[in-house]
Amino acid sequence: MDKIKLNNVGRKFLSFIESDDFGNDQNVLRGMNSKKGDFWALRNIYMTIGQAEVVGIIGRNGSGKSTLLNIISKGLPVSEGEIIINGKVSALLSLGIGFQDEFTGKENIYLNASLLGLTRKEIDESFLSILEFSELGDFINAPLGSYSAGMKMRLGFSTAIHKDFDILVTDEIISVGDMHFQKKCFEKMIDFKREGKTIVVASQDMGFIARFCDRAYLLEDGRISFHGDPKEAVEKYEAILNKKKVLSEGSRVYMVTETKRLATDMAEWGQREGTKEVIIKNIQAFNKWGFKTDRIKSGQPLIVKVNFTANEEIDNFHFGVAIFREDGVYCYGPNTKFDGLAIDKIGKGDGHFEIECKEVLLMPGTYYLAVAIWDENETFAYDYHKCRYKIEIEGKPFFGQLLLLPSRWSSENLSLGPGDLDGYAQPNLDYLVDKYGTELKNDCASINSIKCLDNYGGEDSIFVTGKETKIKVDFQVAGLPIKDLLFWVGIYRSDGIYCHGRVKPITADGSNTEILVYPKIRLLPGGYKISAAIWNDRAKRFIAYTHGLNAFNIISDKQDHGTIYLEHRWKWNIPKGGLTKK
């Protein structure tokens, strides 16, 4: 029977970040001004631990080890997912919980033990044994304040191990104290292992993990990035440590500069291929209320669920989903490998995986979904359905634009774009189709300069997915009826696909400056071009433009394919062909 089972567990914390805008003294006087946001310390954790298994948890500081142990010991509730524990848990996470310096060692044993859940009778019975293990002797009746740090620790450990348990959850604490006591603690752990207790232990002592554990999980940024043989896990962990070192020296070294964004061969759409060890049975799409549908509104959540049957056990695989516009433009293609998720091997049987996009920031239109279960390196697919599933995104379309990027004019509030422009006339972008790479200017109207600015206001041409990006355009109009004039800025992919644009009425004669702000630009890596134009709505023509002459690049730590990064998360439930125990 599984002793511990974690099913898509996640834990988020509020992050309080004090703003830097004002001096600290002022903050104190004004009270609450910390900004709150969610921070996921753990996400998508699937774990199954059986009877008498010894499982190691490794990872860098802040990778979520302690949060995970706290969740297993039920000291911390989960924010999502479920956790099933069969048996009594003893958590040795910090020693001497509730110790009072004013109390004697004996009083502290009683207090500490009752906090740990022992009854009076149990404490009475094991008191002598605790005293003996702690080797404190007569000091037991001295106030704790007079103890050395090592003595306090010994007292805490001795008390904690006298609780009867089936599952022990512990971290570094066993590696403190003098050599003699360390050895004693280690022997006690060996005893527990021999008695068939289940042990979950987090440690930075790689030798200990490799020797003592049956299996190990490697955590990276709150996710399981590897699980399996402890020696292998230790190797992977050491590799991460080295990689992070390089990253911190030159932060752009590991950034992706170009992603796959071209359509697959559209002639193959609707087909499937694969080696068929695993067969995708069907694909279902759900809207935000969980209703099955193939129509959603632009900007709304979408959940895609894929049911599959495994005819054979497979290892080393990943799940992928991609969405294409009907003309073959690759919009977005995430997979579990890019997201760094390690998934148990698939045993024979039925299972499913699903991906939830928080906001589908695509313009209304017809789109097609491709889903696949790939091998480790995407060299072959177990099963690959090429654009066999149609999704309609509803809403008001806007001139062949692909994306809805949250943006604003520097003078306005944030919005998704076209939806708010209903009041304005729209320039007809068809006029620009064959003008790519050209400009038009005259004395009455001209676009003078286009600059890209980073969040500090400096000019730059390289931006990072998810960071602020501004486009500043200087232009001038002279002697024209300005109420008929509209100003437009658009972003094109370097291959000429129109991604996103915004329109604004021109309000002043003469020189104008407009700044279009993307607070978190969602574009994926690659080259992009900027166009700007002035549209005369009465004459229904452009009177000045510069089309595709200015460029910027996006780089990212995301490897996902396509054009736009959509926030998403994965869930899965895969058949187990028995427990993966070595």
Add this chain to the structure above:
Amino acid sequence: MQDLIQYKRLVWELALRDIKLRYRKPFLGFLWMLIIPFCTAIVYKILFSDFFRTSSGTIPFFIHILTAMLPWAYFTSSIQSASQSILSNRNIINQISFPRYLLPLGAVLSNLINFLPTILVLILFLLVFKIKLSGLIVLLPVVILIQTFLIVGLSFLVSGLQVIYRDVEYIIQVVLMVSFFLTPGVYTLEDLVNKSSPFFVKMYMLNPLVGILNLYRIVFIGGYLSYLPRQANLFNTLINPVLWAIAVLFIGYFVFKHCEKRFADYINV
């Protein structure tokens, strides 16, 4: 409630720890738990009775103030220590799993333990002042129970909220100060009824602490029932406090359970 039986040992240890921490070191030890309320009562007696000439009817002022002072001290110190009970035990909370409501419960229990010996001394004073003890004194445990239920409910409420909204402790200070003067502690109920509008008296009587204070005097002082003005009827002396205690207990528990989910986010910052 099942886990309350399972964890009764822990509540007891927590309460005992509070008591021990408070009285272990001082030379006078637990005598302080008697000295402080009686000193306060003496100060109030001098200030209000001898100085401001506040009337206390036929009962000696010292007894009048003492019968209010002791339950009141139990009430305020419980609420105040309960409001800090979660935050001051943050090192315990994140480490082990046990029902969190045991912490405010332990805080109340330690104050109850503090309160009981003072009652014995009060009875001693009643004898010294040659006041006829009421036969109703056998009902004293019931009165204490009603008050304790009310305190426990309020403790759940404030201890949970305090973790998330740190303004609560200051609000408590203000509310406790105001409500002391909204109970017949220094003045008599009769004075208040004579000098106030009937509507205000009606509202005043809805305060459960007024009822509880009356109950304490009824069970201690022989014949006190006849001193009570007719506005203090059975409903607002007995039934109203009981209803309040039950309602507050449920609301407090509910609010606490709600706040509890968010403790981990707020407790360490």
